[in-house]
Amino acid sequence: MKTKPYPLRIPEGLLTLAELRSKDERTDKATALRQLLYTGAEEYVLRLLEEGRLTAGRAAEILAISVYDVHRLARDHGVRIGATEEQYHKARETARRFTRLQR
Numbered sequence: 001m002k003t004k005p006y007p008l009r010i011p012e013g014l015l016t017l018a019e020l021r022s023k024d025e026r027t028d029k030a031t032a033l034r035q036l037l038y039t040g041a042e043e044y045v046l047r048l049l050e051e052g053r054l055t056a057g058r059a060a061e062i063l064a065i066s067v068y069d070v071h072r073l074a075r076d077h078g079v080r081i082g083a084t085e086e087q088y089h090k091a092r093e094t095a096r097r098f099t100r101l102q103r
Contacts, residue, residue, distance in 0.1 A: 001064040042073065050079045
């Protein structure tokens with residue numbers, strides 16, 4: 001994943017969490033902060049996917065993972081991606097009507 005420096009004010013509580021995580025995982029505080037940030041990004045991306053505001057392909061691009069991994073992540077978090085059964089039937093009926101009009 002490509003990284004870019006960015007100036008940021010970080011709340012003390014978040015720094016405390018990063019310090020705890022860095023000790024638990026035996027890593028530096030900056031890495032722990034990035035991990036916490038990435039976890040929040042995953043949760044937000046999953047919410048956008050569930051709302052239909054983001055495609056699996058775009059989610060994969062944002063998180064720098066494969067589309068397969070996006071689907072696995074969604075499944076692991078109980079998030080449904082794609083059309084619901086109702087949307088599928090509605091789209092199918094619309095396609096039938098459109099086909100009839102074309103004849």
